[in-house]
Amino acid sequence: MARTSIAVLGDGGWGTTLAIHLHRLGHAVRWWSAFPDYARRLSSTRLNPRYLPGIRIPSTLAITADLDEAVRTAGIIVLAVPSQHMRAVARRLRRTRRSAGAIHVSVAKGIEQGTLRRMSAVITDELGRVRLAVLSGPNIASEIAKGHPASSVAASAQRSVAAAVQRAFMNEQLRIYTSTDVSGVELGGALKNPIAIAAGISDGLGFGANAKAALVTRGVVEMARLGRAMGARTATFWGLSGLGDLVTTCLAGRNHWLGEQLGQGRSLRSVLGSTPMVIEGVETARAAVALGRRHRIELPIIEQVHAVLFRSTPPRRAVRALMRRTGRSEVS
DSSP: OOOOEEEEEOOSHHHHHHHHHHHHTTOEEEEEOSOHHHHHHHHHHOEETTTEEEEEOOTTSEEESOHHHHHTTOSEEEEOSOGGGHHHHHHHHHTSOOOTTOEEEEOOOOBOTTTOOBHHHHHHHHHOSOEEEEEESSOOHHHHHTTOOEEEEEEOSSHHHHHHHHHHHOSSSEEEEEESOHHHHHHHHHHHHHHHHHHHHHHHTTOOHHHHHHHHHHHHHHHHHHHHHTTOOGGGGGSIIIIIHHHHHHHSSHHHHHHHHHHTTOOHHHHHHTOSSOOHHHHHHHHHHHHHHHHTOOOHHHHHHHHHHHSOOOHHHHHHHHHTSOOOOSOO
């Protein structure tokens, strides 16, 4: 594998993990934080207790708060920032002296509020026609940082770009597949988060395996239904970036944790105030309901999650609303 100059933008758990992973592969990595004080703390302590506790940052991994310095020589630029900050970071990136031929890789899993645009569309809005890929899959950051086996999907409209990302990111710990279904891979990564909140609520209420299996199975149907209406391929939602990511997120992770806390009676405000983490499923639930209305697609699970999050619907009442829906054929 050829050594590549790579910039990783974002100091959250996933950005930290990818910076470490790519550095381990021998690439020349520059890892960017938007916050100078935090960048200095990361550089001095070589720990990121806020977003990825317990993982040591290699002493030779370069850390900077200077965006221009981070991307100036990069052949690959990884955008690992929360979805609601993607446009602002892309706008800043537009003013840098980066390589015109650099590959830009979005690893954010969300939908922009207001515009309801996917992350690749937000990046294109700000940067124009660039070599662009998205990376998504069942990837819990801490597990990959520890070197545990995992798989993901690199999707691009240009097969050569997806293949380049595959070559740069893949090793025996992280297996990368390629796809040309950018919208399907992005929507799978985003839409699974509200379903994972539902699975967490179920666990918080003390329900068992039956309830979770139903949520996962019918949840992926909702994801595929909306994705198909938005031009994605149905088959993508049964792959790693759809069902695979959904299963992982319904078992563990911050979206499941938030749902579990809600199921146990805590308020959304209390839960969000107790963590520095961005929990993408909250805003994605709002965006998904808006997209469902736009495309006239029924999303019963996500709609009930939205009701719990934003209309103060008690979780048990939301469950009853789902269970009391009119009977229908499973395949329609």
